[in-house]
Amino acid sequence: MLDLISLRTILICFLSVYLASLGKSSHAHIFDQGPQPSTIEIDLTRAGPVADFRFKVKKHFSHWFSMRFWFVENDQAERARIQKLLGSHAIDKNGKPAEPGISTPVDLQIFAECAGGKEVEVYSQHIDPILASWGAGYFGKNIGHHILTPGIYRARLVNKRAAHELSSIRTTFEIAMPANVVFTPGNTTSRGEPCRP
Amino acid sequence: MPTVTVNIAGPGAPTSNGEASLAGHMWYSLSDGKGKTESYGFSPAREYPGNPFAPGAVNAHGSDDTYYTVKKYSRTFDITQAQYDAMQSFGRNPSAGGFDTYYNGLSNSCIDFTWKALEKGGLNTSGFQGELLPLDNIDRIKKIDPVTGSLGKPSVRRQRF
Numbered sequence: 001m002l003d004l005i006s007l008r009t010i011l012i013c014f015l016s017v018y019l020a021s022l023g024k025s026s027h028a029h030i031f032d033q034g035p036q037p038s039t040i041e042i043d044l045t046r047a048g049p050v051a052d053f054r055f056k057v058k059k060h061f062s063h064w065f066s067m068r069f070w071f072v073e074n075d076q077a078e079r080a081r082i083q084k085l086l087g088s089h090a091i092d093k094n095g096k097p098a099e100p101g102i103s104t105p106v107d108l109q110i111f112a113e114c115a116g117g118k119e120v121e122v123y124s125q126h127i128d129p130i131l132a133s134w135g136a137g138y139f140g141k142n143i144g145h146h147i148l149t150p151g152i153y154r155a156r157l158v159n160k161r162a163a164h165e166l167s168s169i170r171t172t173f174e175i176a177m178p179a180n181v182v183f184t185p186g187n188t189t190s191r192g193e194p195c196r197p
Numbered sequence: 198m199p200t201v202t203v204n205i206a207g208p209g210a211p212t213s214n215g216e217a218s219l220a221g222h223m224w225y226s227l228s229d230g231k232g233k234t235e236s237y238g239f240s241p242a243r244e245y246p247g248n249p250f251a252p253g254a255v256n257a258h259g260s261d262d263t264y265y266t267v268k269k270y271s272r273t274f275d276i277t278q279a280q281y282d283a284m285q286s287f288g289r290n291p292s293a294g295g296f297d298t299y300y301n302g303l304s305n306s307c308i309d310f311t312w313k314a315l316e317k318g319g320l321n322t323s324g325f326q327g328e329l330l331p332l333d334n335i336d337r338i339k340k341i342d343p344v345t346g347s348l349g350k351p352s353v354r355r356q357r358f
Binding site for chain 2: 033094178179181
């Protein structure tokens with residue numbers, strides 16, 4: 001007689017096969033709608049502009065902007081060293097960072113590219129972000145997020161402090177859509193509006 | 198006194214920037230009892246939107262306490278400093294705690310992550326890995342005995358940690 005655990009295992013196997021086949025058959029349609037390029041190498045050891053590039057948005061969705069600080073996966077010593085530099089995401093009773101780590105203030109501007117080469121600023125952020133997330137080989141600091149409609153944009157990131165502490169750490173600027181969420185455009189800004197006179 | 202709060206959001210739960218959770222979410226929040234708070238949740242990394250099998254990340258959207266604006270259920274446990282330290286250590290470095298950081302929506306998700314953290318903190322002594330969907334875990338969380346860490350009926354036996 002099948003118990004609940006066996007039933008769950010069978011269900012997982014079935015759904016795994018189904019979803020895997022779904023992903024293979026329509027991979028580009030379902031999963032490949034992130035912006036391009038989505039990752040740019042940056043050098044935070046010098047102050048001033050560290051990234052200025054055009055990117056293509058393929059899906060009307062919220063796009064997140066962040067910085068990542070990389071280490072070799074499973075290198076626990078290097079991971080611990082970087083984590084100590086970057087602090088943590090904990091906040092104190094006043095809502096301020098409890099363990100802020102080194103300061104990495106940046107200015108980010110996103111421009112929509114309109115007809116005739118005209119650019120319109122659609123997003124601007126001035127922030128000294130704290131550690132927010134981490135994966136198998138990186139730590140991340142979130143800069144902000146904004147809903148973007150399909151089209152061509154330009155990102156300009158300016159580093160406000162030369163962070164020499166990061167000299168041996170590969171650092172990137174990332175643009176990505178959030179995972180595991182649904183987004184209904186509704187009454188949000190249409191693509192044409194940023195470029196409308 | 199330190200506390201841990203287990204949080205569950207349902208499918209469609211709104212997020213702070215106007216999106217809605219696809220299948221719901223489960224995460225935990227720690228408080229050191231002196232005003233310091235931090236939360237830990239596991240999901241696919243942001244560059245894999247909609248992909249149920251992908252490299253995972255902790256707090257991919259920042260603090261889930263602020264990202265999810267509506268919770269379906271929360272339960273707070275008073276814990277010892279040792280329990281707090283164990284769950285904080287796990288959240289900050291889950292792979293060192295034996296957790297595979299590759300996200301699998303069916304068998305290694307936010308649910309497995311939270312139950313593993315509870316196990317590290319002595320609040321899941323049976324090593325339960327969770328029900329498949331976030332909301333289905335509410336009854337299980339309700340059954341946790343904060344003293345013994347078992348999912349059975351409450352006991353008066355004090356747990357050593």
